[in-house]
Amino acid sequence: MNTKYQTIESLHKELIARSFTAVELLNSYLENVDARESELNCFVSQTREQALEAATKVDSMIESGREISLVGGIPAALKDNFNWIGTKTTASSKILDNYVSPYNATVTQRLLDANAVFVGKTNMDAFAHGSSTETSDYGVTANPYNTQRVSGGSSGGSAAAVAANMSVYAIGSETAGSVRGPAAWCGLYGFAPTYGRNSRYGVVAMGSSLDRPGVLANCVEDCALVTDIIAGKDSHDATTIPVEKVEYRKALSADHTGLKIGIPKQFLDERIDPQVSARVREMLAEYEKLGATLVDIDLLDPKYAVAVYTIVCRSEVSSNLARIDGIRYGHVSEKKAESVLDQIAYNRGEGFGNEAKQRSMTGAYALSAGYYDAYYKKAQKVRTLIIQDFANAFKQVDVIIGPTMPTVAPEQGVTKNNPLFGELADMLTESSALAGLPCISVPVGVNNENLPIGMQIFGPQFAEQLVLDTAYIYQTRIAK
């Protein structure tokens, strides 16, 4: 059975045609897990039992002539910050090592309802704090292209699992560039729709005003198709956009004449690896050949986004992580405590890794009395400026294109002695994240060391279709 890099739809057709069963399909992917998991470390936990049960159910449904959804029986992977009943949801932090989800995230639920088959929960930077998976308490996820390199993060396990053909697609989540980044470094498509399109319910929160679930896959169709299933208003998430259902896959079109593409000069300056910027410029030229108009635009310098993102996100992190106190769940210290507050401090002090502690402390500092106005409030004001900046840009152009990451995947160990690695690596994804814009990273080939380069496309809020279509133009007419 050759399933390598087949699309969800083609695999679905084969399932329906009974070329192979869902269980056979699952096993072929599990063989890849067996072959490379020890080397790559994509999963915090594997869920073979649940996967087999789900695949068996799909087979019996097909057997009895029942209709199955496109993702039914297709092997997938779920980032470990998504709650899934009966599985450990650690968000790659030891403090949650003993936490077993008693409920499903909305994204999990919608996929399970569609008979998704999850082979495992993927590794990530602990609590999604990072762009390398090096902050995971369960070890780094190696890059399938070069195992000396990181896979990116925070959804690094999800990216590596898809890139190593351990799953057809994977669910990730992004706060700044946690879907786009690892997709770029692992040669995948990584799509995150407008903030609020995908429910955050049941996703261990990082920065609540920024978090959004996304999809990592081998093609635009798969990104669109999975989004069609998971997106839409959720009565459990008050920030979801009040649109019940989206249908991006059916409407996909690579036929956009007169597309105006904005190229922010700040995204292609000397801070960007020359091979990366050169490759992105080449691709832009290809768009131009196809009839697109390229417009040089001037956006706020990414350094502002880095600062705003760091303050807003860390502030929210400090509050969001506070609930993990070891009282109802989570790590409990053996140390004898004098008071209940001491007990909580011991539990958290032992349970959290350095990155979570640093981010919690800086965030709490930014929110504390006397500093709130200077940091958090000011950051929110600048965030408004960034949103306006994009709104102005989108008066001139339809979409904006630039490199996803300033470099290709770095060597492992890169985050050592670099406390702001995550935030700096994500410098090109933070502004669009702060504005909640729909975005996709597309794989635009490799550098001279055979390391993938990612190019990101983002559009105005709610312009998912246009963003996906622009990627689809690349996939079908440029990359071919």
Next chain:
Amino acid sequence: MKYEIVIGLEIHIQAKTKSKMFCRCDAKYFNAAPNSHVCPVCLGLPGALPVPNKKAIEQCIRLSLALGCNINMFSKFDRKNYFYPDLPKAYQISQYDLPFGYEGNVNIDLSGSREKQIRITRVHMEEDTGKSIHSETKTLLDFNKSGVPLVEVVTEPDFSDVKEVLSFAKRLKQIVKYIGVSDADMEKGQMRFELNMSLRKTGETSLPKYKVEVKNIGSISVLEKVITYEYNRQQEILEKGEIPVQETRGLRDLSGVTYSQRVKEEANDYRYFPEPDIPPIIYTEKEIQELRQTLGELPSEKKARYINDYGVDAALAETLTATKAKAEWFEKAIEGVEDKEVIVAVGKWFVGEVVALMKASKSKLSQLKIQPKQLVALVQLLKSSKISAPSAKQVVVAMFESGIDPETYIRENGLEMVNDESAIQAVVEKVVASNPKVVADMQKNPNAYKFLIGQAMKELQGKANPQQVDKLILARLTSGSN
């Protein structure tokens, strides 16, 4: 008194809603098995998100309106961050700078029918915490209460004595119950007080330099005790030329004795910031108007109407409007009645007899057998001299006990008033004849004949008009004939 009290109040009221503030768990947790009304949201599990309860917000806005507040048309929730085991998210969702209601006022009654206006600073919405149950060796946690909607009312430091505080507390409770925001059952913790109190020299107008906060006062009677205790405690310190410590004090029992819980220096920095999980709450003028429509007549408005339209005096109006149920019963009775005299009499009979009987038998208004219109019928029988006042009291007891119609009871028991003057005259003759001593005493004491009225009324089984009897006896005695 050398010192004058300065008090501001914060009152937490559990809003009456079907589900909790931010999740769908049943909000009625009283007597429920511990941790039986919980879900990922109110347990603060990783990834769970709050979704605000629209009904609870409406209750908060309705109370704001009833307290004369302005409404923030653009409002939001904020996170108040602190660690405590019964606070599962380690933050309480509350409102910081944009409460639903602000700058209101409430009039309270003082002695001698004077009124005082108490300014309301703000009315905001938040969620309740779980409950810690401490024992010698361990603490148990029950999260049934976690996430129950709370409306917090904050007053200005406008109270200058304990009576004002108590009057306000009762008034607020009355309003809350009237508009149905809460049952305000203090035994169930549905209404709790926080006291901010200090003393200043009588005559001073600036606020004292310190403030003592007493949290978690569960009843109006304890509130009264705490104020008395704190008055004495703070006065003693001031007398020594010292200033009481600015601190939070707690209660160990219901005695009103407070103890130091936390001094200001250790006070939490709550690191408030806008709750990113909940979009801003925006209301239109029209929606607020619609909510205002749902308030119905407030107790103060009702009271004023009773006084102005029916000629009921202030004290009776206050009693009649004390609860909405009472007012409704009374209004049902007097519906269609034009005669103000009858209306006032119905009010008096209702409060004086029916309510008294109800209290004595510990029954509720909703269980009353006597119907509102039956009471009116009785009052009208009385007014048209079909029955005497003493008989009426007997009738109302029967009506209360069995719900019998007054006419039926009067007929069956032969209580119709004797209006036949000759019949009364005959009794008068008989009484005068059999009491020569009393008649003789009249020379010395002109009021001695009053005894004869009682005798005659007794003879008439109370079924005559005592004034008429009086008149006839007096006429008989002064006419000279023997």
